[in-house]
Amino acid sequence: MNRELDIEQPADLLAYLHATGRIPPGEEPAVRPLSGGVSNRTVLLQRPNGEAWVLKQALAKLRVPVDWFSSPERVHREALGLRWLQKLAPPGTIPPLLFEDHEHHLLAMAAVPQPYDNWKSLLLAGKLDLDHVTQFGRLLATIHRQAYLQREEVEPVFVDRSFFETLRLEPYYGYTASQVPQAAAFLQALMDATRQRLITLVHGDYSPKNILIHQGRLVLLDHEVIHWGDPAFDLGFSLTHLLSKAHHVAGHREAFAQAAHHYWEVYRSTLGDMPWADGLEGFAVRHTLACLLARVDGRSPLEYLREEERQRQRQAVLRLMAAPPSTIPTLVQTFVSTLNTLETTRT
Ligand SMILES: Nc1ncnc2c1ncn2[C@@H]1O[C@H](COP(=O)(O)OP(=O)(O)O)[C@@H](O)[C@H]1O
Ligand SMILES: [Mg+2]
Structure with a gap:
């Protein structure tokens, strides 16, 4: 052959x-x-x-x-x-x-049977359905919870983090730190902490682009960077997609903000009682800020953000990084209100 x-x-x-x-x-x-x-x-x-x-x-x-x-x-x-x-x-x-x-x-x-929709395409078209968001939160929390409960079997299979390093930490956080000096200390500290937080199975590419929807049910694809690590990364990575769409999709900002809030609530209640749940939210906030910036200034910028949106997203994130909110709902609300303010003060 x-x-x-x-x-x-x-x-x-x-x-x-x-x-x-x-x-x-x-x-x-x-x-x-x-x-x-x-x-x-x-x-x-x-x-x-x-x-x-x-x-x-x-x-x-x-x-x-x-x-x-x-x-x-x-x-x-x-x-x-x-x-x-x-x-x-x-x-x-x-x-x-x-x-x-x-x-x-x-x-x-x-193959996922036809017909199906890619969730990213639906979201960019403003077709936001809270039931999809509920499933998205439940799916991630179930993976994080079940992998942790079966950690004796699962952890040894996924200890290798080299693809996460080369396809996520370096291109998203390391490269962004080199491009945006004001964010470098924040990103460096987060990279260090992430490497220490070896908690459960992390998908690493938990994005609407990797979700297909067939007959109303979500199917998850694309597991190349799956590893044992920090579950807050998946939360930050995925919340970034909802919040960047809150920013970009005209007329749907409040709806996407509510979806991000709902996603976190469903995730948190599905996760239930985990010994590491208490510290999770603070790290999820930090990963969300880091990814919101990385999707503007990293090696893999969101293709749908226009130049003025990139600038605004960078400005909003840098303001929030100076004093990160302590909860996801506050982060969501503050990110959106900062965008609104920056838009109205634009010259
Ligand atoms: N099991 C599947 N059933 C139907 N379509 C699929 C399936 N797996 C992948 N695809 C299609 O191929 C695209 C790329 O697949 P993906 O696994 O995300 O690869 P990549 O790593 O290149 O992003 C998906 O967005 C989807 O449209
Ligand atoms: Mg993909």
């Missing part, structure tokens, strides 16, 4: 699937590349028997404007994530893993 297999080449993919016995000789499934990701080749395969698979093959060089490399080994980290999240997350929220190939750095999982 050709070692340089590219699953986006349909003829090569079919030859590979036949040669490895994944599909029987003569079967000709329909093959279609899926867009949306930057770090993988992702292909939908529809078999004559009605099954649909998604194949994902990790790229060594990410499809971003700057040179950014990451080992294709991370697809096997994702496969581990798929296996374990299947047991830890609520039923139906994780597509089953079908197979994994170490030679070609690829995996196959069950």
Whole structure:
């Protein structure tokens, strides 16, 4: 078999699937590349028997404007994530893993049935449904809680944090610290604390972009940076998406702010009684501020924010970093009121 297999080449993919016995000789499934990701080749395969698979093959060089490399080994980290999240997350929220190939750095999982929506697209169109937000909070809290309860088994599987370091801490926090000197001490202290907070399973890419919605139910994708670490990172990363949309999506600021508040409440009540729950909120506030800035000045800025929005978000975050709120509801309220003030005082 050709070692340089590219699953986006349909003829090569079919030859590979036949040669490895994944599909029987003569079967000709329909093959279609899926867009949306930057770090993988992702292909939908529809078999004559009605099954649909998604194949994902990790790229060594990410499809971003700057040179950014990451080992294709991370697809096997994702496969581990798929296996374990299947047991830890609520039923139906994780597509089953079908197979994994170490030679070609690829995996196959069950496709989410059509029709589905990507949650990010719905949110950017102003289609905010609180039931989706409820599920989003419950899904994350369930993973954090169940992984902690089963930590003797789960922690050893996910101790390697190298992808979290190279795909999150450096590009989001480290790089941002080098770009925004006023935030450097805050970000450096947060990076240090994050490396010490080895508490439970952290998804690391908990974003509406990685949520598909089929028949009203959320499905979570994309587990390449899953690791044992600080659950507050997932909260900050995800709250940043809701708050950046509060900032950007015209006419829906208050609704997104309420959604962020609701998300936190659902998360917190689903999490229940964890020995580490008390200190969590303060770190979630700090990760939210750090990610709000990183999505403006880091290596992976939010593509939908306009230049004036970037500037305003940076200004609002720097004000809040000077005296971080102690709770998520206060953070949400203060972030939004600061944006409103900055907008009206704009010259
Ligand atoms: N199991 C699946 N079912 C249907 N679509 C999927 C599935 N997995 C991925 N996709 C589609 O492919 C896109 C990219 O997949 P993702 O796992 O997020 O890869 P990346 O790491 O490149 O972001 C998703 O946004 C989604 O549209
Ligand atoms: Mg993705």
